[in-house]
Amino acid sequence: MITQHRVWVYGDNVNTDQIFPGKYTYTLKTPDDIAAHALEDLDPAFAGGVQPGDVVAAGFNWGCGSSREQGVTALKYAGVSIIIAASFGGLYFRNCINQGVLPIVCPELAALARTGDSIRIHHEARRLLVGERVFEIPPLSPSAQAILDGGGLLPMLQRRFAGEVVE
C-alpha cells in the first residue's frame, strides 16, 4: 500500500513543552481539547490547519524534554498517525509506539521538504518517497513492532486482560 501525506516541517530539538504546554497537562482530558493545543507555542497555524492523514517531518531530537504522553496524543488526536524525524527523544519514541503512532527515522526529510509538500509512503517496501528521492524506513525492534501492530500498548493490555494469549 502506498499512502500520500501532506507534511508539516519543523526544526531540531523541538521539545514537549512546545508540542503540548505543561500548563494544560492535569486539566485537559478530552481528545478534542488536547488536540486544540497541539504545537501551540511552536506553530499557532497547526491546530487549525492540520487534516487527518497529515504527517510531521522534524529535525533532530524531536520530542526531547518531558515524558508527557500528550506530546504524542495531541498530534494523534489531531489526525497525525505518522511522525518522521531525523531523530527522536527516547521517551517520545516510546510514547509513539505505545500510542500506535508510527515513528520513522529519516535524517534527510526535514531539510528537504517544506510545509505543505506531499510525500508518499510505500508501507510494505518500507520506503519513503519524496519527489524523486527514495529513503529506506529503518526497521523497529521486534517488541516495538509488535506493540505498534497491536494498535499500541493499551489495546495490548486489553487483549491480555480479556484472556487472550499475548506473547
Added chain:
Amino acid sequence: MTGYTFAEKALARAGGVSSARAGDILDAQPDLVFSHDNSAAIRRIFEKSGASRFARPERVAITLDHAVPAPTTQHAQNHAEIREWVRQQGIGHFFEVGRGICHQVLSEEALILPGETIFGADSHTTHFGWLGAFGMGVGRTELAALWATGELWLRVPESMRVTLTGRLQPGVTIKDVSLRILGDLSVQGGRYRSVEFTGDLLPTLTADQRPVLPNMMAEFGAMNAYLPPDQVVFDYLEARRTRDYTPLYPDADAVYEEVYSLNVSRLEPQVALPHQPDNVVPLSQALGQPVQQAFIGTCTNGRLEDLQAAAEVLRGRRVSCRLLVIPASASVLLEAARGGVLAALIEAGATIGTPGCGPCMGNHMGVPAPNEATISSANRNFRGRMGTADAPVYLASPYVVAASAIYGCIADPREFLS
C-alpha cells in the same frame, strides 16, 4: 569477554536474567514505580485496560507535587480522583500535598536503594542515579501497564562514560558542571543511553549536591544516569532504609560507546540562556541581563544546601526583584526553618512557597508576565515552560540566582562569598 556497564548489570537484575548486554530486549520488573499529579490520567488508562487490581501495590508510590496546593477546582478534582484511587487500590506509598517533590521525597524515604530499578512517569526519574539506582522516565500508558502487570519491556541501552576530575572553585557548583556538560555536548548528546559518571570529583560531592548531575541528564536525553554509590550515600540511607541492598558498579573493562572528560578546577559559574538548557555560556558573558523574577527550588536545586547557598549570598542584603524560594520537601523546609536559613531569606525579601515543583512547569504560582525574564535554579528553560510563551528563562546555580535577585540582573555571586 569484556565487562559489564552499570546499566547492563542493573537491567539484568531487574529482568531476572543472569546477564544482559546493550541491545538486548527484556521485561524489567522495577523495585518501585511512581507517578504524581498525572496519576488520575494514568488511572483512566488503567481503567480502560481491563485490569482490576495492581500487580504489586506495595511497589507503587504517588506524590502530589506538581500543582500544590490545588490552584483551581479542576486541579483539586484531579487530586481528589488520585486520593480516591490510592484508597481503592491500597497503594503502598502516598505523599500528600506539601510533602515535597517526588524525586526528593522518595530519596528521603529511602524507597529506592543502590542497585535497584525505578520507573517514574516523569522525565527527571534519571535523578535516582545519585543513589546508584537505575532510574528511567516512562509515559502514562507505560505506567498504567506497570500498575497492571508489574513489568515493562525495554532495550538495554548503550552507555557513555563521563569522567569528572578536579576541585570546584568557591561559588562554583555541580549545577555549573551539569550546565557545562550540556553546553559541550548538547541536548542531543545523551541519545537515550546510560550516562555513567566516574572521576575524583564525585567523592567530594555531598548528598544534597549529587542528585543535580543525574537529574540534569534528562536534558541531555539520557535514558538513565549513574553515580557510583559510596560512603556518603550509604550514610544517607542508613537511618532511613527498611531493607538491605547490594550496590552495583560497572566493570573496569566495561564497553562505553563514547567517553567524555571534564576537569572542573578552572570552571566558572555557568548560565543557560533562553530557550534551551544547552544554550550555555560562562557567567561572565551573561552578566547584566535584566530579570524580573528569581526562583530557587525544584528537584534540581531545592535542597537544604541550595537554600543555604542562597542565604549565604542574601544574608543582610535585600533583593531588588521578586525572589521565590520553594523547598524541595517538607523536611528541607523544616531544616531551613530550624537553622535560620529561612529567616535570612525572608529578611532579604524572599517569598517562601509550599514544598513542591513550584513554577518550574507553569501550572500554577509564579507564572511570569509576557516579556518578563526569570532566572531559575530549575533544569529546563524551554519556551513557554513556565506558562508564558514570551517569557525568557535563564538557568543557573542557587548562588547565581540569589546574586541576580539582589541586582535585578544576572550577577556574580562570588563578590558576596567570604
